[in-house]
Amino acid sequence: MFLTDEEKRMHAGESGPGAQRAMDLLMKYGNAFDAERLAEVASAHVMIEGPYSFLRDMTEGATARTFVTTEAPLESPCHLKQLGISVDFDIDAKVRQYQGRVDIAKRMGFYLTDTCAPYMVGSLPKMHDTVSWMESSAEVFINSMLGARTNREAMSAALASAVTGRTPYMGLLMPENRYAQVHVKLTGLDAGALTKVDYGTLGYYIGGLAGSRNVVIEGLPKTMSLEQCKHLCSALPCSGSVALCHMVGLTPEAHTLEQALGNGRPEEVIEVGTKEMKQTWEDLSSARGEKVDLVTFGCPHCSIAEVAGIARGLEGKRVHPEVKLFVGAPGQVIFLAQRMGFAGIIEGAGGFLMDDCGGPANPFLYFGSGIKTVATDSTKAAAYAPRVSEAQVFYGDMADCIDAALTGKWRGEPR
C-alpha cells in the first residue's frame, strides 16, 4: 500500500502508540480489500463504548486528526437512577467507569454529540466528502441524501480514522462503485400519502431483497420530509446491509434514473405495492394482545419536529401509570425542546426525554427491566427489539404510539 510521508511517520510510531496501532489496523483492513492507498477523511463518527482496553490503546498519546462526533451510548449507566431501573450492579461505580471513557473523548477532542443522527446536529458532510462513520442509519443518510462518501465502517475502523484522519480508499469511496444495482419501482402505491412509518416499512422490504447492493428508488415525492428520509434510510440496513440508496429527483447522484444506474442496466428490478407493504408491516408487528409496557421514539434520534409532535400529543394528559414512555434525541434537540417548552410537556406527562439510545438498546430494553411489549413508530427499533430483548413489538404511526402511552393499550389498525 502506498503511504505518504506523514502516514509513514504515523506507522513508524512518531505520532504516538495509538496512531501507530490505528495505522496498523487501517493498513491490514485496506490490504484485505486490495486498497492501494489511504484517503484523508473530512470527519469520523465513532462510538466510545465497546472494550475499554481497545479505546485506551487506540487513543494512547493521540489527538483527533479530523472532526469527530460520538454515537448515542448503548450501555450508558448515567440515567439508570433517573429512569428507576433496578440492576444487579453498582450504578455509581459504572458511572465512574463510563466517565473514564468520556475523559478520553474530551482529551482526544471528540465532540460528545452522543447521537445516532450527527447530521442533524453539526456534522453535515458535503457532497463528495470522504468520511469514516459507524452507525448504519447515518451511513445510508449521508451517502444517499448528501452525496458524501463513507463505507459501512465498524466502530474499530471509524475510531482508527478519528485517530489518524485516514481511511482505506476502497468501496463506496470510489465513484465507480456508487451506481445502483437494484432498481425499485413503486406500483399501485400512493407515494404522496406515505407516512414516516410507511417509509420505514418500504426501506425494510427493499433492504431484505437488495442485500449489500446499491439501490435506486423511482417515484418518491419531492416533498419528502427530513424525518421521512431519516426513517427510510435507517430501515434499509436492518433487513440487509444497504449503504447507499439513490432517490430519483431527490438525491444528488440521481438527477435521473440513468445517472443513478451509471447508464447501465440494473441487476434486478423490484416492484413494491400495497401487498408487499402490508406483509412487511405484519412481519414487523410481533406482539399479540393489547397490553403495552413501553413506548419508544427516537430510533434514529428524534428531530425537533418529531419531539414537537410527541409533545402536542401529550399536552394536558398523563402517561398511563403502567407504561414507560421514552423519547431519544440529540442533546442539542433536547436543549431546543426545553427552550420551546416541549421537554416540560413530555416530562410533565410522565415521559422521559434523553440522549440515550431510543431504539433497541434504550435502557428499559437493554438493562432488562421486564418489558414484554414495546410500541414504536421506528422500523429499526421494531426490527431489533426482539433480537436484543424478550420484548415483542406493536408497530404503528406516532399517533397510535402516543395513544398506547396514554391508555396502556394498543389500538393501532394494521395497514
Added chain:
Amino acid sequence: MKLQGHTINPGESEGEAIVYNGLFSFLGDLDIPTGTVPTRGHELEGQSLVGKIFVFVSGKGSTAGPMIAYAAKKRGNIPAGMICVQAEPAVALSAIMADIPMVDRLNVNPLEAIKTGDYVKLNATEGTVEVNPAGV
C-alpha cells in the same frame, strides 16, 4: 492438498476444520464466555469454534461484530484460524482485531475442498492452506 488464497490477517495456525456453508456474524453467532455458537436453530448450534480452523462463506450483520471478536479473544474463545470464500468488512475487521490468521479468495472453493474434521495448516501470511498434510 495445498491451496493458495489471499491474506485478510497474517499469521500461522493449524487445527481441526469446522465447515459452515453460510454467512456468520460474530454478534449473535458467538457466545463470548464459551466460544460456542448459541444461535437457536443454527447449523452449528452448541458447537465450539475455539482452536478450530473455521471455514465459511462470508460475514454478515452488525458492524459491532469485531468488538465481540476482540472481547472473545481476551478469553481465548476464538477460532485458531479462518478461511472464507470472500470476506466482507465486518468479518475482516473481526479477524484483524482479534488477530486471527485469515485468508479468503482461494484458488478452489474451500467449502468443497475442506470437510469438517480435516486437519488444516494455515499460513495466512503467505496465503497458503494445507489440508490433511502428510506427517500430521
